[in-house]
Amino acid sequence: xxxxxxPAIELRGASKAFRTPSGALHTAVRDLDLTxxxxxxxxxxxxxxxxxxxxxxxxxxxxxxxxGEVLVAGEPVRGIGDKVGFVFQQDAVFPWRTVxxxxxxxxxxxxxxxxxxxxxxxxWLARVGLSAFEDRYPHQLSGGQRKRVxxxxxxxxxPEILLMDEPFSALDVQTRALMSDELLELWSGTGxxxxxxxxxxxESIALADKVVVMTAGPATVKEVFEIDLPRPRRVESVRLxxxxxxxxxxxxxxxxxxxxxxxxxxxxxxx
Amino acid sequence: xxxxxxxAPSAAVTKDPAGTDRARSRAxxxxxxxxxxxxxxxxxxxxxxxxxxxxARAGAVDPFHFSMPSRIWEQIRTWAVDxxxxxxxxxxxxxxxxxxxxxxxxxxxxxxxxxxxxGRIRFLADVLGPYIKVLNALPRIVLxxxxxxxxxxxxxxxxxxxxxxxxxxxxxxAFQGAREVDxxxxxxxxxxxxxxxxxxxxxxxxSATSWIFTSLHxxxxxxxxxxxxxxxxxxxxxxxxxxxxxxxxxxxxxxxAAMAILAxxxxxxxxxxxxxxxxxxxxxxxxxxxxx
Numbered sequence: 001x002x003x004x005x006x007p008a009i010e011l012r013g014a015s016k017a018f019r020t021p022s023g024a025l026h027t028a029v030r031d032l033d034l035t036x037x038x039x040x041x042x043x044x045x046x047x048x049x050x051x052x053x054x055x056x057x058x059x060x061x062x063x064x065x066x067x068g069e070v071l072v073a074g075e076p077v078r079g080i081g082d083k084v085g086f087v088f089q090q091d092a093v094f095p096w097r098t099v100x101x102x103x104x105x106x107x108x109x110x111x112x113x114x115x116x117x118x119x120x121x122x123x124w125l126a127r128v129g130l131s132a133f134e135d136r137y138p139h140q141l142s143g144g145q146r147k148r149v150x151x152x153x154x155x156x157x158x159p160e161i162l163l164m165d166e167p168f169s170a171l172d173v174q175t176r177a178l179m180s181d182e183l184l185e186l187w188s189g190t191g192x193x194x195x196x197x198x199x200x201x202x203e204s205i206a207l208a209d210k211v212v213v214m215t216a217g218p219a220t221v222k223e224v225f226e227i228d229l230p231r232p233r234r235v236e237s238v239r240l241x242x243x244x245x246x247x248x249x250x251x252x253x254x255x256x257x258x259x260x261x262x263x264x265x266x267x268x269x270x271x
Numbered sequence: 272x273x274x275x276x277x278x279a280p281s282a283a284v285t286k287d288p289a290g291t292d293r294a295r296s297r298a299x300x301x302x303x304x305x306x307x308x309x310x311x312x313x314x315x316x317x318x319x320x321x322x323x324x325x326x327a328r329a330g331a332v333d334p335f336h337f338s339m340p341s342r343i344w345e346q347i348r349t350w351a352v353d354x355x356x357x358x359x360x361x362x363x364x365x366x367x368x369x370x371x372x373x374x375x376x377x378x379x380x381x382x383x384x385x386x387x388x389x390g391r392i393r394f395l396a397d398v399l400g401p402y403i404k405v406l407n408a409l410p411r412i413v414l415x416x417x418x419x420x421x422x423x424x425x426x427x428x429x430x431x432x433x434x435x436x437x438x439x440x441x442x443x444x445a446f447q448g449a450r451e452v453d454x455x456x457x458x459x460x461x462x463x464x465x466x467x468x469x470x471x472x473x474x475x476x477x478s479a480t481s482w483i484f485t486s487l488h489x490x491x492x493x494x495x496x497x498x499x500x501x502x503x504x505x506x507x508x509x510x511x512x513x514x515x516x517x518x519x520x521x522x523x524x525x526x527x528a529a530m531a532i533l534a535x536x537x538x539x540x541x542x543x544x545x546x547x548x549x550x551x552x553x554x555x556x557x558x559x560x561x562x563x
Contacts, residue, residue, distance in 0.1 A: 062458055080461050092459035096477045096554040105473075109464035139556040157463065 006074030008161055008193035009036040009059055014068035015218075016054050028054040030218035032068070036210075041187065041194045043204030045255055046214030047262035052197040053089075055219065056163045059195065060084050072161060082110065085159030085192075087167040093138045093149050100125065100134035102149050106157040124152040127186060144175040148182070155186055162187070162194045169198070180207060180235040188232065201255060205247055206235045213254045216261040223254045338523040346528040356516060357508050360532075366509040367498050368536060370426045374433020375494035381434070382441030382490075383483055390449020390479070391471055403442070411435045412500055419505050429506065433497030437490040444486035448479025481555070484548050491540050495533065 016029040028051035036042050046052050057063040058070050061080040070077045072084070093102050103121035108114070125131050128148040138146055147167065154162065167183075168176045180203060187194060198204050204211050211225045227247060229238055238244055320340045326332045327339035334342070350360040357363060389396040415432040422428035452475050460474045502511025510529050517525025 060462060062461070082464060084462060086459070086462040088455055088459060090455050092453075092455045094456065094460075094474070094477070096480075098554075105460070105465075106463035109460065109466070109469055109473075137554040139554070153463065 006071070007035045008038045008040070008073060009034070009195065010069075010071040010074075011035075011055070011058070012069040012071070014055075014058055014065040014070055016051075016058060016063060017066045027218040029058070029065075030220050032220050034212065034221055036193055036195060038193055039191045040210060041196065041208045042210045042212060043196045043198060043208035044212045044214060045198060045201055045204045045251075046219055047216050047255075047259045048199055050214050050217040050258070050262065051219035052199075052214055053165050056086070056165050056195060056197055059161070060086050060163055062086075082157075083160040085154040085157055085162045087147075087150055087154050087162070087164045089166040089169055091138070091143075091146055091150070091170075093146055093153065095138050097137075098134065099130060099136050099138070099141070099149050102138070103152045103156055106153055110157070120156050121152070124156045127155075128152045128182065143171055144179060147171065147179055151179075151183065151186060155190070158190070159192055162192045164194065164196045166198050167196075168203070169200070176203070177235045183207070184231075184233065184235075201248065201251060202239055203235075205229075205244060205251070206233060206238050211251055213251060213258070216258045216265070222258065223251075225251050225254075335521070336523060338527055342524040343527045343531065346522075346524040347531065350513075350528065355513060357512060363508060363510050363513055364532065364536065366426065367495070367502065367511065367533075370429040370498040370501070370509065371433055371491070371494040373426075374430040374497055375437050375491055377430070378434040378437025378494065379441050379487065379490065382438045382486075383445045386442045386445025386447075386483075387449045387471065387476060387479065390446045391475060396446075403439075407439050407443075411439070412496075415497070415501050415504055418501065424505055424507050429498045429501030429509070429511075432501045433494040436493040436497040440486045440490050440493065441483065444482045445479055448482030449475050451482075452478045481552065484551075488541065488544060491544065492537060495537055495540075499533065 011032045011034045014029060014032045015027065017025050017027045020026045032055065034055075044052050044055065054063070058065050059072065059077065061077045061084070064077075072081060094105065097105065100118070100121055103125055104114075104117045107117035107120055112120070122131070122134070125134055128151055130145060130148055130152065133141065133145065138149065141149070150167070168179050171179060184207065194208075196204065196207060201211075205227055208227055211227060213222045213225070214220065215222045225247065229241070229243060229247075323332075323337075324340050327334040327337065354360065355363060389399060412432070414435055415428070418428040418431040422431060456474055456478065457470060460470055465473065498509070499511040499514070502509035503515045506512045510533055513529045514526050517523070517529065
């Protein structure tokens with residue numbers, strides 16, 4: 001029906017305000033219009049603390065918008081849907097479960113029988129290269145390995161929509177590049193739509209089909225840039241291409257202004 | 272490239288004996304230190320007991336009031352071999368242990384269940400919170416006489432005092448543990464598809480266990496206190512009764528002997544708990560300096 005023609009994600013005039021502990025009303029997202037097509041990889045960049053992450057929580061159903069509408073596959077979001085996967089910035093693996101058990105968690109929560117869940121988990125562990133580590137506990141892994149567990153645990157649920165909130169920001173630079181390549185590889189087979197929030201412009205251009213620049217908070221869409229770099233891409237080499245640098249310059253002209261505004265504001269707050 | 276890779280292992284080989292030598296001497300130093308610590312501990316105990324014995328024999332302290340180690344040992348031996356006025360010593364230990372254990376288990380189960388429930392269900396916490404605070408403010412040991420009136424001289428009244436002493440620390444820790452669950456973990460489990468029940472049982476309870484276990488150590492001590500005080504006030508059997516009976520006959524050695532037996536029982540229970548904890552928390556990184 002209409003679900004086939006409707007875009008994967010649609011935000012229509014969505015706003016979100018929080019009550020701060022001191023009682024004031026803080027608007028994180030204001031009047032947000034954004035459409036993300038099926039199978040599209042969209043990166044959202046903006047100054048730190050502008051409300052990028054809030055956008056993701058609205059799409060995931062973890063939070064409801066105060067105003068406006070959020071649609072996933074043409075249907076308004078009510079609670080947490082089963083089409084959504086979410087990779088968090090901080091470690092969100094269960095420390096008391098082994099690697100295998102962590103990856104099995106999603107299917108088991110959703111009522112998949114144990115043997116089938118184990119099979120699927122093993123398959124995804126193999127794809128992220130952690131087959132030899134399935135009996136380890138998270139504290140025995142490196143930060144990059146834990147992130148791989150989180151990716152496997154998310155992908156094993158076959159999400160149609162993948163929300164990623166600065167997933168690699170806690171990793172060192174080399175590991176980050178490696179993980180970005182792996183993410184592109186994992187994603188390429190799934191046809192999932194991705195919303196990837198980051199403050200790293202280079203990362204966003206290297207990964208995405210579309211880069212959305214947000215304004216300084218309260219966040220709303222400032223500009224959308226199409227990234228016409230060919231796929232498949234290797235993160236390390238694509239950033240040396242002249243076209244990449246051209247795009248970078250173009251987007252930075254837009255993003256830099258917002259970063260400046262944010263910086264001036266926080267300087268004014270301190271003063 | 273290749274000369275380096277060849278050179279590196281050979282250098283390592285020549286270095287190796289020195290390395291293991293150093294490791295060996297370091298291990299020896301560590302062993303010596305641990306011998307020194309253990310030896311000093313034993314020495315300290317012997318010195319204190321010896322001083323006590325000597326002072327009592329020399330008449331510097333009155334052995335009738337303060338007793339002395341040899342008499343206490345003699346008392347324990349007599350109880351163990353000939354039995355006490357209330358029956359064999361083992362029966363007294365078993366009674367106290369049974370009351371403490373039963374009270375502890377009931378208190379822990381109630382504390383954990385209510386703590387997790389109130390931690391998860393805000394409405395319950397808001398309604399019951401003030402009452403629990405008031406009950407906690409009460410010095411609960413004064414309930415022991417009431418329990419004696421309610422439940423009589425048998426084990427039930429001691430179990431009840433142990434329960435009220437155990438419940439609160441366990442409850443507060445379980446409650447805190449349920450409240451302080453990493454929000455990211457909860458959000459993640461919800462996204463992965465967990466329902467409320469699954470969040471409670473597979474996220475909240477596992478992450479609260481380390482909080483709960485901290486309280487288990489303390490609370491077993493409380494259970495023993497509850498049982499002993501209950502027996503002391505009125506009982507037909509138990510170590511607390513031994514204390515009371517010894518006190519009644521001005522037998523200070525008896526009081527100390529019962530104390531020593533209690534200490535051993537408490538230490539054994541503590542050891543068992545630590546063992547269980549280690550098995551349960553294999554997923555946790557070893558903390559620096561945690562080997563006690």
